[in-house]
Amino acid sequence: MRLPRKRLYKASIPTASMSDIAFLLIIFFMTVTIFRKARGLPVQLPYAKTTERILKQRDLSYIWISKDGKISVDDNLVSAKRVSLIFRTKIQENPALITSIKADKDVPYRYVYDVMEALRDANALRIVFSTRKGG
């Protein structure tokens, strides 16, 4: 009479540790997640063979330069002079700042040069020319 009862008892799955596993995964994804701060401008990045991965994602700040020379920082269209002011405060907040320049491949070079000069004025010297891997 008691045998079937024992079998029923064995069939149960222990779910007590399920939430522990789930929370472990949550903590993993929470620490790894970086929310996008800005949408930027539509740009076609140039290709480069020596493209490297930039690992310090948290120190990155972006500047978009579109084909017609529009400059966008944190989703605001700005002039090259404003870039200098914005980055002066940014570099004070985070001295390890790396600026990623996402410029369209067809933009006349003077726009990129102006932004680079503005960054020099702001003393934000570490930059990355954002590119795609390829020849």
Place this chain on the structure above:
Amino acid sequence: MAIFKRVQLEEEAEIPTASMADIAFLLIIFFMTTTNFAREKGLKFVLPEKKDQPQELKVKSENLLKISINDRGEVFLNDEQGDWNNLEREVKRRLEKNPKLIIFIRTHKDAPYEYMIKAFDAVKAAGGTRVGLGIIGEVQQ
């Protein structure tokens, strides 16, 4: 009745943990969908510091390689016309001959940005580390 009440209280003291995993998985799904693992990619460069007095750096012409790009996207090595396909090999050859070589990439103000990246990429691929970037033509600040 009093005994019955006490028993009920003891039952209420339990915390239901069955739905805990559901909540946790909901959060997991949220973070999984919002996570983007795509890492930033690009070419690193450190800009020269801006000083109050413009620093004049004298470089012997034999230690300097000027790569110039005009507005039509043609490339010149020192003052001879070069070839985009040969640029990396040529820079490498010159670097081997003179490891102290400083490479200065001058791009015309109206030249597409792509060409400057192309030249910079070729220099990086050739192993050049001392690189300067300049512009040809007037720029209004």
